[in-house]
Amino acid sequence: MNAPHTQTEGYIGRRMARTEDTRLLTGKGVYVDDVGLPGMLQVAFHRSPIARGRIKTIDLSAAREIPGVYAVLIASDLARYKVDMLSFFLALPTVPVPVLAVDRVTYVGDPIAMVVAQDRYIAEDAAGLIVIEYEEQDPVVTLADAKHGSLVHPRTDSNVAAATGSDEVDEDLEALLAHAPHLVSIDLTHQRIAQSPMEPRGVVAAPQGSGELTVYLSCQGPQLAARWFAQAFGMPATSIRVISKDVGGSFGLKGQPWREEVAVVLAAQLLKRPLKWIEDRLENLTSANQAREQEIRLRVAFDNDGTLLASHADYGINNGAYPQGADSNIAVMMFLWAAHKLPVFGFHARGWYTNTVGLAAYRGPWALESLAREVLLDRAARKLGIDAIELRRRSLITRADQPCTTPMGLQLEDISPAECLDELLRHVDVAAFRVEQAEARKQGRYLGLGVATYIEPTAGSTGIAVLISESAHIRIEPTGKVSAVVSTHSQGHGTQTTMAQVIAERLGVLFEDVTVHEDDSSRGGYGSGAYGSRQAVAGGGACIRAADLLVDKIKLMAAHLLNAKPEEIFLRDSVIHVFGEKEQTVSLRDLADIAYGEPDRLPEGMDAGLEVQYRYRPPPITMTSAAHACIVEVDGDTGFVKIRRWVTSEDCGVMINPAVVEGQIAGGLAQAIGCVLMEEISYDPRGNPTAVTYKDYLLPSISDVPDFEYHHGASAPSKAEGGFRGVGEGGCIIGPPTLVNAIADALSPFGDIPLQLPLTPHKLLEVIEGRSMARPAPTQPKASTPADAPSEKPMSVAEAVVHEPSSALTPVPVVETAGIDGLWKFILSTPMGPQAFTGKLATSGNVVSGSFYFNMDEASFTGTINGNNLKWDLKVTKPMSITLKYDVQIQGDKLVGKVKMGIFGTAKLSGERV
Amino acid sequence: MSTHPIQLTINGRRHDATVEGRLVLSDFLRGDAGYTGVHVGCEHGVCGACTVIVDGLAVRSCLMLAVQADGAAITTVEGLAADDGTLHPVQQTMRDEHGLQCGFCTPGIVMTLAALTGGPNKANSETLLNALSGHICRCTGYQGIRRAALKLAGDAA
Ligand code: FES
């Protein structure tokens, strides 16, 4: 039979209009602030006006007198609830994070009290009448302050929040760098960024029934949020349901609930009333966790022909006071040279606590690796006299070089930055541009071309427990229509459309017949939602597998009912066709009627109904590659940058909906433009935020963002189901180096540009005019210059107290080995956050043996004893093969020590006897 | 707190209310009147998400008080499509051109475009793009929004 051409062929790959848009364009979306419940009260927070200090007194009396105020709560009111403010990885923080500030404040905006009132106006009136007396202290604001200033958190031994890479100098690597024909080094700083979703954070919390809690939340995935709440609250008796219908963007900010959302949920339980808090923009720019604020010194040794010989990176990132997971950003190191032939690489990375709002995720959290590498390669090209594109070609790993393993242990199978670069150059005539550029310079016009390549890990499914698999549950309803519950979640991603495209094509039904639900944690199984550019790959793969299983069942069922063979059945446009001797058609509705209503007619042993659930785990990592070029003109009189052209060449595998893919690339690039040219969260020396409205925090507008050109000629299907690759973060990663390189090229007649983002007109004009244009520095009050204060300045009493020698340095008593044997509880501070596990130690002479127990898994080791010092090695294979070297001091019923983790540096270990 | 009776037309229907003097129009439209398609992205006049049409002009409803709208005729994004659900040309063009992702900035952008393309003097693309430079969209990089504006001005390729 010649099958007729039908609509259900080719939904995957089609530029379809989005299902979501009809409701969003007509004002029928449901964002969290659109939810109203009977008796619902509104919340406003009273926040710290100083960056650091002790709370002396709190006076709530005037606030409580305002008519319409229902309650005013502070930390002690919520103390009956024990909450672990978990990281995104669901790890416990090393420094406990209070829900509301207790005794001390740690940044401007630190929430101290919450007013619950009949409307937000009254709540804010009352919040303004709360009187708090502080003993103010000098804050630690910048990375430089953190390294030399006083401790941000008492009971820590330094301001290092997280560390990877050893403190010891690698002599061999230093020798390689020192003796290479060329050493190129850059120091680059990246400003702090506010993720700035147009809808700020928000929550409605409603206690219901006995022990039920419904939370309407602006978030990145309702299942992850529900899991976080349940685990953080330790309330197994309370069933937590998170509903998140439409979300107005997130970009990493709403990845997990944080202090304000948690405070509202607790207060709703305490007061037994539905409560709503909607973050306003002032709060969002001052009190929502932020991102980036990093510095890097990158050094690279080159041979005369441009071959990479060795590299070292020294990296720091401001974690603020309460990061959503203390972080030294191991991914920066993992991916810095992952696509390049570089034999030797070392690094030192530190995350630092400061008295600023905490660190959160932001689109491509590790993006600095591409920026630093690509900027350095351009500088090296100029220094070595090799064309910048040629220099990249000599070191990029090509398809022909794979499979291979990077020095950091990453296995590469199908990255293609080199091939993307070739494709890019088919669309950008570099030679013609150079002619135009030379002509323009003669007229005093400064054009520049920037090129960058990158690879992006997407849809990871190994090593991070919350990011492994996604679930799809597909039903042919008794009506014959298709419902799917998928663990994806859109904050603009359009997954209700793309997942329906996948399902419709694989089932053979009309797109209009498929409804995708992803807005309610109680509807389906666990999944992380939008995280790590995973939805197309992991969610799409789950939809394919589930749909294929359902098709199998439909074929068996229809074959049985129609007296045909399963191979003779196929579905097209929601109709079941039988071909062969007696051609006929049956509607899905008719089949569903039998499946649900007359299961006795089904084949022997077949279950009633027409539904399938599948949980898909994609390959460990699915790589996306790209090369971009942009052309700018920098105005020599004003320093303004005009972007004239931007060309992208991406290998994003099979595209489900090219319009959605392009939307992700374009959105990321617009954010990159903001990063490079204008966005900046800044603080004065007292830790006061100085960009608190969108008049000070500048976002790109339509006139700042050019039309983007898209090319996919270098694309190849991935190994994941469907051949998809992730595209959520890439624009934000490759955009900054592409633009910075173009600006550097434009201004190359004047010398190097400063590598301190953002590259404002002011900074560029300084390069063009060759002079400083800094305004004379305002004179600061004496106490307000912590950055300049010598580190040995006399400490206040409060600071002196926290500088007590840490337990690791306390002289340890000699112990009997008999005091070692038995069960211990350990906490290892890994780059992913602290990891807790139990273990058994047993001694015999000067040999120690033992086992660690992780959730139904076990690892055994033997080592040596010397007095109260124990040493042993433990080989692990996950997330990569590495030997962990333990060095432990027993101190009575406690132990402290460190664990060397190869190239990842040293992690702290603590433990106590169970 | 002073309260004031107001009477206005919203999307063609009369609306009577007594409001506090300090109540902002965007809060009134969302909360009291129930038009939650009016979005508030900054409350200080920069982002444009709260834009509605007041007596024919695109206005930032976060910068106006409800009492100032006494006697006015207001159109929100809920009032654009026909009763049978047929989208307004601006809405349809935005949909065709993939002019939105999260949809939070969208009502404001739609109302500005509707105000400028609705009257007898159809705005040209330059006017539309200038007006759109007062709207922030964090998701789309403005690609589809620009295509939609050019198409509405009749300048599309
Ligand atoms: S909310 Fe009115 S302009 Fe932003």
Ligand code: FES
């Ligand atoms: S679509 Fe999300 S802000 Fe414009």
